[in-house]
Amino acid sequence: MRVTTSKSTAPEVAKDASMLKQKEMMAAHYDRLSNANENGQKVASTFVPGNLNELIMCFDLVNNLPEVNAIQSGLRRQSGAYVMEAERNGHSEDVCTYVKSDLGMMAKGNIGPNGKRLPDPDVLLLSYTGCFTFMKWFELLREQYKCETIMMQTPYMADGKITKNMIEYMVKQLKEDVIPKLEKVSGVKFDIDRLREYLRNSAKAEDDLVYVLQAAKNKPSPIDAYFGGIYYIGPIFGAFRGTKDAVDYYRFLRQEVEARVAAGLGPVTPEGEMGEEKYRLVVEGPPNYTNFRQFWKMFYDEGAVVVASSYTKVGGTYDFGFRHDPDRPLETLAEYCLGVYTNRSLPMRVDMLANYVEEYQADGLLINSIKSCNSFSAGQLLIMREVEKRTGKPAAFVETDLVDPRYFSAANVKNRLESYFQMVDQKRSSGTSGVAA
């Protein structure tokens, strides 16, 4: 089922029913957040990779995700002004633009995407330290809010595996630091059975999410696993994992995708059903949010569909088999934090992307490198070459930013993308006939 919504200013935007449902969920989340003080609820700010939503819910805390706020500001074209505001307050041009958008938003009154003021956090919970900027960001927030700050150290998967030691180290932190502090802030006693219940919900939703993402192995792919994927990961990477809502949403989404597969349909784009699937791509790196639609259009106009992406794994690499396990509640949280995409070493990222190219029968790898992300842009050219070498498929590189509109040059990006698609064409025809055209 597809529903078309219309706004007075923008042309009609086609959305799947699941996308509309997702939008409603996000709106409900923001309302809950902005009404938290009124309702006597306390707020925890945390990050997407390695977020401990199930644990946070055990303390009746409302989950606030500054990254998601920055994304929302980007999509709503407000991040540009926020970034400039942060720069006026002394943050340099090279600082992560999620951070600057967030700080700028606070400086300008902390108005959320629903037009209401977002509450100050009662606790800052950093449960993933793979991005060094996150720590600095939370230091700045601690300075601002003077509230309890928890920094849980997550060991980096440098050798490509999770060891017993790593899990023990994290469980120890959970027991001795994280849980006691959350109890103190919230005044709610920790109940492990409550956590188990949430984890059970998580695992159900995770099963359905994996089905949805892997449905892209079909030809044509029923989904776009990058641009469309952003919608799909919204609830589970944020404040909904572990909830009944998330279970329902992913079941609903799965049914929708199953129907598309059965009907042999491709993805739905903002302009309706996508035409013929001409290129299947694997994408590394986050999308650009300030020109999200324009960026997407550059793909679907050319018949390019993304069949797998690493970005949809930053909040969990469920397709490799991990599920939250209610029988090992604390250990499973540790494993979750350790396993997210951003905590994976360069060789692991190469393996993952090269395998995606093969498994999803992609035409190649495209990297969208983020200007202001020093942590994850480093090494991307090496990743590209290595994946190219292993798969024999052409790769390409474009550069944009998360939420700084100044870093998006449409002509330049389009030029590179078109060149890439034509390169794929050329390769194909030379491979089959020996005549380049």
Place this chain on the structure above:
Amino acid sequence: MRTFIGIDLGSTTTKALLLDENQDVLGRGITNSRSNYDTACRVASQEARIDARFTLFRRELEATDGLNEKTNAFLAALERYFRLEQFLEQLDDLESVCISQVEGERFAKIETGVKQALGEVFARLRDEAQDMFGPDATRKSDFFRDIAGSRYLSIAEEVARDADLAYDLLLNVYDKSIITVENRPPSGGMSAKFRNALERIQAENPDFAGAFLSHIERALDVELEETYLVGTGYGRVTLPFSKEHIRSEILCHGLGAHMMFPKTRTVLDIGGQDTKGIQVDPKGIVENFQMNDRCAAGCGRYLGYIADEMNMGLHELGPLAMSSDKPARINSTCTVFAGAELRDRLALGEKREDILAGLHRAIILRAMSIISRSGGIADEFTFTGGVAKNEAAVRELKKLVKENYGDVTINIDPDSIYTGALGGAEFARRAVDVEGEGVAA
């Protein structure tokens, strides 16, 4: 005959190239892109078709009499007179547009005087034209605006003084008119201009033209059928081309470089607005590429900006930089800061040639970084784009290639500015011939 056209709509210039069925270049044409790609496209294509006629004349003469001193002299005369005919036609156009501008309050009472003065200016321009296109004359530029503009301004100054009119008035009329004339699609009737040119030759030397007349007529009778056209470059999307007639400039440059030098494996193109490092396989298929991102630092436009700042012509930069033996060390190739950097160094007493040499090196350093990100330099290496014509840039490139990659064959084609258009034309040819044979393109 069937022809295949490639058009490269660059940020600074628009290039067109005509290819025949044997992949031989028939003609090339170039014009300012202005801000009007539509006109630029038509002008460049027209120029390429004119050039193609000369190729046909040459082929015709070669096949019968063989090319010798006499035929070459004849072809040179034909070209001069043809250009003269074209120039006179545009001059007439300019005159009538200028006269039509003489109206309204400003010109009350002096209308007749201004029109007379314009008549005088254009009469003198016409008289001069014969010499401007004489056998030994050299022209700084082939663009109408450049040739006509500078002469108009100095003649108008004299005429205004003699007629006791404000010079501004004539200047203003010209400024308002030149863009209209420049942006007017070139008129057709090429054959008529060739015939007029032949008449001029005949009048000058009756025996000369007579002997060649039938050959020229035969070549003029060849119809240049526009079989397929491919557009590339930044302006490609603004043109009325449908999607199948558009190719990315990366692919066109890769293929064009391959056609010029079949052993090419790495291509560097420094154009007006971007710098591209391209890796191609032995068939000219692009394997990888990198280009500058949101910033045009170190591109051709940077040199243009420096030239303006130094009050020099773009083509004068290279030779001056070549005279330096102690290049300044410059790290920034930011176009925005270029003026400040330049003035700062001049104020410190550094020599112009040393600063320029340093700037050329800085550009090439940036290009080297882009190439290395695309996969480095493999033998053979082909350098294309407008900057490839700059000897100082080439000197720095050769040094840095040698330092970083050892002995590599570096190719630079004198027509390298047409690389993208050549690739486009070949794509056009393949679109018809290869697809026609049932092979997917």
